Amino acid sequence: MRFLEHITGIKVKNVEVVQTHLGNITPDKGLYTASSWSMTLENGGVAAVCLNYLNPPKFKRWRNESIRVFATKGMIEIVDGAQRTAVYANGEFEGEIDILNSDYEDFFSIYVEYL
Numbered sequence: 644m645r646f647l648e649h650i651t652g653i654k655v656k657n658v659e660v661v662q663t664h665l666g667n668i669t670p671d672k673g674l675y676t677a678s679s680w681s682m683t684l685e686n687g688g689v690a691a692v693c694l695n696y697l698n699p700p701k702f703k704r705w706r707n708e709s710i711r712v713f714a715t716k717g718m719i720e721i722v723d724g725a726q727r728t729a730v731y732a733n734g735e736f737e738g739e740i741d742i743l744n745s746d747y748e749d750f751f752s753i754y755v756e757y758l
Contacts, residue, residue: 657683666697
């Protein structure tokens with residue numbers, strides 16, 4: 644949720660969450676294996692988040708994070724663990740985002756340096 648607020652600059656107003664222990668070999672331990680979040684933003688927009696820990700043992704990679712921000716004048720997406728990126732504005736494809744070769748530091752690196 645905090646990440647969503649940081650990248651959009653809009654606060655989350657309401658959250659509804661559905662979660663499951665399905666597939667957890669020890670469900671009594673409290674670990675949820677998947678959840679789905681439906682959110683309303685302060686500006687009236689909506690957002691959705693899906694969290695999944697149910698990947699099969701032979702799944703090639705666990706990094707399948709995706710984000711898409713839809714706005715009234717365009718869209719930005721970073722999907723498949725940053726393998727695909729795109730910016731759309733006023734109905735046109737504006738190009739890809741080169742986040743793998745960016746000169747920006749990731750938050751974790753900044754935090755470690757701070758510590």
